[in-house]
Amino acid sequence: LAKTTQPISMDSYEGQEVNITCSHNNIATNDYITWYQQFPSQGPRFIIQGYKTKVTNEVASLFIPADRKSSTLSLPRVSLSDTAVYYCLVGETLNSGNTPLVFGKGTRLSVIA
Amino acid sequence: EPEVTQTPSHQVTQMGQEVILRCVPISNHLYFYWYRQILGQKVEFLVSFYNNEISEKSEIFDDQFSVERPDGSNFTLKIRSTKLEDSAMYFCASSGPTRSNYGYTFGSGTRLTVV
Numbered sequence: 001l002a003k004t005t006q007p008i009s010m011d012s013y014e015g016q017e018v019n020i021t022c023s024h025n026n027i028a029t030n031d032y033i034t035w036y037q038q039f040p041s042q043g044p045r046f047i048i049q050g051y052k053t054k055v056t057n058e059v060a061s062l063f064i065p066a067d068r069k070s071s072t073l074s075l076p077r078v079s080l081s082d083t084a085v086y087y088c089l090v091g092e093t094l095n096s097g098n099t100p101l102v103f104g105k106g107t108r109l110s111v112i113a
Numbered sequence: 114e115p116e117v118t119q120t121p122s123h124q125v126t127q128m129g130q131e132v133i134l135r136c137v138p139i140s141n142h143l144y145f146y147w148y149r150q151i152l153g154q155k156v157e158f159l160v161s162f163y164n165n166e167i168s169e170k171s172e173i174f175d176d177q178f179s180v181e182r183p184d185g186s187n188f189t190l191k192i193r194s195t196k197l198e199d200s201a202m203y204f205c206a207s208s209g210p211t212r213s214n215y216g217y218t219f220g221s222g223t224r225l226t227v228v
Contacts, residue, residue, distance in 0.1 A: 034216055036216070038156070041202065041222070041224070042221055042222065043117075043204040043206070043219025043220055043221055043222050044156060044204075044217075044219050045219065046216035046217065046218070049216060087156075100146060100158045100161045100169055101146075101158070101216075101217060102158055103148075103155050103156040103157075103158075104155060105155050106155070
């Protein structure tokens with residue numbers, strides 16, 4: 001599994017766009033990049049997944065450069081309820097095996113009013 | 114939206130006692146997992162389960178732990194003789210057989226406190 005590095009914590013004011021960057025220098029050809037969100041005392045929740053370029057859904061956007069050695073999760077106009085820990089994971093998707101997700105320490109995002 | 118359901122939400126047990134944590138995965142999912150999170154620490158993988166057998170397990174998942182899918186809907190984690198250091202949030206998760214745009218679905222967890 002590719003090792004990931006992301007900031008330990010970030011602060012943001014409400015209404016701002018937040019970008020969390022994850023480094024994964026040894027990403028493999030078959031690896032996808034997946035982000036999860038975890039609120040206190042809850043299980044992680046899938047946010048977004050991508051392989052290259054840009055992916056957007058109703059929650060976030062994921063930007064992946066051509067070399068795929070990093071990725072950026074973008075949260076538009078955050079609110080207090082976006083305060084959570086955000087995890088970047090890199091690995092093969094499920095149709096190529098049963099590789100369990102391995103979580104790092106994640107980025108603790110604190111949104112301030 | 115389909116959910117993974119875990120019971121109980123809280124469990125307090127005395128050291129040395131056996132506990133069973135229960136999970137109802139999403140009905141059409143085929144892969145099942147248990148993770149734990151000690152307070153203030155990261156989410157740790159315990160075990161994965163597919164086709165009625167363990168697929169992978171971590172070093173944490175020693176002989177004190179066992180998993181079972183006793184029927185078509187439940188997935189259980191048993192800790193035979195609990196220790197103080199087993200106190201944690203235990204999360205069950207499930208995933209489908211094909212590449213999914215939604216990854217794993219986690220339950221809300223069971224908070225286990227060993228006293």
